[in-house]
Amino acid sequence: MTEVKIRQIGLADVEELQAISCETYEATFGADNPRELMEEYLAQAYDLNKLKRELGTEGTYFYFLEVDGKTAGYLKLNVGQAQSEPMGPDNLEIERIYLRTAHQGKGLAGKLLTKAEEMAQALGKSRIWLGVWERNYRAQKFYAKHGFSRFSEHFFMMGDDAQTDYLLAKQL
Template identity: 50%
Template sequence: MNQNIPSLHPCNLTDLPTLQAISRETFAATFGAANTTQDLAKYLDTAYATDKLHREMINPDSHFYFLQVGSEVCGYLKVNTGDAQSEAMGANDFEVERIYVRPAYQKRGYGRILIELAEALATNAHKDQMWLGVWEHNDNARGFYARIGFHRIGQHTFTLGSSQQTDYLMAKPL
């Protein structure tokens, strides 16, 4: 087997420490410079706390998938349906809550692999649309999602520590 070919596999509870480390690393690398140290630390401690990630992982309406190259976990995907969605959406909606690719593995097409997995999962689940939230100032991500068929359907406030920020909600019909 070629060690350079990415593989995908569902996460289980034994993967929680790796999931937590990737979450913290990726979020801090992406948003750290735009936020205070205190706000970032508070967010990382709350959003990626062991007990919170454990609850997310055992929720039957949430699913996590690692993207791996050889023995290295390069990133992960988190998707939600039903009541696990972070916004009150319909039963036929499918949320892509996180596409996290570690900084050392970005710009290699791994985000596209993860979003394609999400679309396949949503299609196989007979959902009508896929949706996600993306920070208004994350131009690269917003552009990527627009290029692959997502369009803006609204926005919501995202609280990071003491900072109130705006995420655009984007959706793609299936």
């Protein structure tokens, strides 16, 4: 029988967090971005010192999803000043929710989403929000299925290309 566990992580897990962060981000976005740009982004976004700071940030929570004792995915949540966009005190942000390719399509992302909702309720938040890349159709479909709807857009540059994240939210 498969054992699925979600556990909060800390500084002792930073190297594993870095490895799964790079692996899952590249698997999700690598085919749509030039290799050089991807390598530059991964080196900056998932630098060990940066991840250590994130793990120590007040209002930020990281969780590993483990399947039979092996890390299958992870979740990063932010509240208060830790949110990547100022959404106010009643909001919880899902900044990252990623699964290794071999674990996708098995209902595990739903377990991470449930964890986010449980944390939001425990922290007295009334809304969960996140950003989804405009071309990540699979994620958009997943969040729509779970009651999220688009409320805004966020524009950013990826190399020389203008990109858009759709901001999605769900009332609890």
